Amino acid sequence: MTSTTAPTAPPSSGGLDRKLSLRHIRFIAFGSAIGTGLFYGSSETIQAAGPAVLIAYLIAGAVVYAVMRALGEMAVRHPVAGSFAQYSNRYISPRAGFLTGWTFAFEMVIVAIADMTAAAAYMGMWYPDTPGWVWMVAALLLICGLNLMQVKVFGELEFWFTLIKITTIVAMIVGGLALIIGGVSLGGFTPGPHNLFDHSGFAPFGVWGIVMSLGIVVFSFGGVETLGMTAGEADQPERAIPKAVNTVPVRILLFYILTIAVMLMLIPWTELGTGESPFVQVFAVLGLPGAAHVINAVVLTAALSAMNSITYAASRMMYGLADQGHAPKSFTRVSKTGVPVWPMAVVAVCLVIGLFVYLWIPDQLFVLVASIATFATVFTWSSILLAHLNMRREMVRDGLPSAGFKSPLWPVLNYAGLAFMAGVVIILAFSDSGRMALIVGAVWLTLLLLGYRYFVGAAGRTRLELPVRQAPESH
Template identity: 35%
Template sequence: MAKEVENADGTVRSLSNRHVQMIAIGGTIGTGLFLGAGSTISATGPSVIFVYAFMGLFFFFMLRALGEMFYADPDHHTFVSFITKYLGNAAGNFAGWSYWIGILFACMAELTAVGTYFQYWFPHAPLWLVEVCFLAGLTLLNLTAARLFGETEFWFAMIKIIAIISMILTGLYLVMIHAKTPVGYASLSNFTKNFSLTPKGPYAFFSAFPMVFFSFAGIEFVTITIGEAKNPHMVIKKTVNETLLRILLFYIGTLSVIMCVVPWKSVSANSSPFVQVFQLAGFTTAASVLNFVVLTSAASSLNSGIFSAGRHFFQLAEEAGKNSKLKKTFAKISPNGVPARGIMISVLFILIAPLLSFSNTAGQAFNMVAGATSDIYILVYVLSLVAHRKYRQSNDFLANGFMMPAYEIMSPLTILFFVAIFFSLFFIPADLFGATLASAWAIGFGGFCYFHEKRKQANA
């Protein structure tokens, strides 16, 4: 086995290409597909595949922009550090702290989901105890070594992929034998008959875009593994170019098969179409099997979140002032090559989730704030794309590097598209509160970061 390469900061390049590829796929295919596919199908019908394809195209260009910067400088642990490098400390602090807080909320939501799915089999198990046990186990994995994290994520992702392939094959079998269902027969005509781009009107169609956007949100996580990947230049190219295509195939293939087996008007927005398809094929234990899949899916997202939060906090500490307590305390790598202190401080905040399980009111408030933090991700994506434009104008630009295709056209278009997605949230009642809170955070905390940096420069 080849000797692992140690970075200058003490982290170790121990993640192989198979780790990174599966982390990328598994990180984007989450419980939203297994449990939320019904809501996207019921919103737009068969045309939802165009929404996924269109959204996937813009995420591909964002990944290519991030990949181009990482290819030029693969020693960064997070894509947010490029925002600091090319847009300045104020933008970097806003993006870094906002993104880190967003990760913590996402982790708390996933931890709550893990506990809830576990209670499906053990309804009397205390939710807080289940959450603490799962969190402790995954924290230990992350503190041990990046390679162990990568191996765990590989198998978590494999479970999801096996479930998706099994559902697709089962659905195709039902279509081939023209199986009778409670709502008709499994047939390709269920998908193609009376096809319309906007069967429920233009508003329903366009409101599906933000819904699908959040299915793809998190795809950028794979870039966070580049700083600890073996042969990063090869990994960046393969991951960015292949992963999105695979994910699109999984999403579009899955949704298409579901709508062939069950007419889209008969797909419930409140239940998993995966269970429906498996039960039609005679698998009576489908609900229990799917619960296992979504449990591992949520655990996978939590595991990735702990990994990511630790690296982001380490990066924030690294970028703090030379004499700051934050840098002196947390900008440290443990002997086994992981930012242990960054991981531990992140986990301490995630422990808020078990406390919330004791109060329904606190849980409801948490869900509202968590929605707003995911909206802030859009603003961070926009800043990263603007940073990429600054990179293109800098001396760091590699003309023979991993170039973003059609840069002159697609860079501004991708920025405008993400901005449009953010503003569209104000026209969707369910997203209005989150978008308003995210805007208030951007103005308030963004203003604080700007004036704080101005004061630092004035006192320098």
């Protein structure tokens, strides 16, 4: 694929500071992907597929790995702010870069609204008479305040936020296995592998149940691509990005699989209802004084952590879009702490809109925004796989050397991943919330196409030339 002459994206990402370490990058990605989807949304997936939901997580996890390896190779070769929006611009088309960037920002805002909704539900355990919107406002103010800090401070706070989540998950897995091995009775239920099969079988709803659960499962993993957004602020992207990509997706998958498997062995899946965190339900069954309250505090922290990482990702994407001429130039202005202020303001306004939607449909908001986020996630992941496919084709055609960290099994993984994305879009059409998500997605993409046609100038319609970093081959 040839590219026309265009302004070269700045290697240093303009006014952004390269102050994120490998530790920060890993935990920002953890923070985005391990949050509401696991601690709250997993109850929806369990009720859709029963214990067989583990298969859905394995399938989606394999696709996540393919997407992240593709993104990792591009991020090492082109460590720029805006990440995959600029890759779509360069290797698909400027229009595709515009659609990808704004759809990812849309995805992040939608997921942040889901996190706010979950935070309100968690606070409802302690203050059932307080309206949920009060806690959503509190979460909004807290997260926007944290994101206005210097990026290094933000990265450090997110590290500790996420460490609390990971510690809780590990404790859940280790403690749960100890109870299972010891055969300790919980709330009248005997824990063990038999709980995976005794209640209408391992797959009570058959293959269809597994298929239908994939929508929320993809939503659960959505946000892991945030790792690519850190390339513009990583102090050593050629070292940090490959290490993070090699470890983060596998660890996230293990956390999801092991945690849900342990929960399903502790108590029957039929006892895990929707509307609250299954983590809180499991610890409530343990009967330990205050255990449910402690876990509720942890899952609240998890929701805020995910919302924190997601807000960061959305603002950096809009900053990168402005670099391409796909957003107002004012979006590249940063504060004294190196934070793009106008993108942060846009995120805040969108969260306020989500608050008003909550007042309109409080009971249906989470499932609806999860479905919409799934559509946006599928679009973003598809763009990453297609851009990587075209990049490697161009490299092979022109005999260009690798910058390191080659994605394995190219192009097989790319095609398999794209086929999976098409399948998820079809799956969404079989549920009320999914159909609404497809309608919202179609309207969103139509508005973006109109915006590109009438508001993007000549500079934004020219394919980018991205800086290329040469690095030793690593695996």
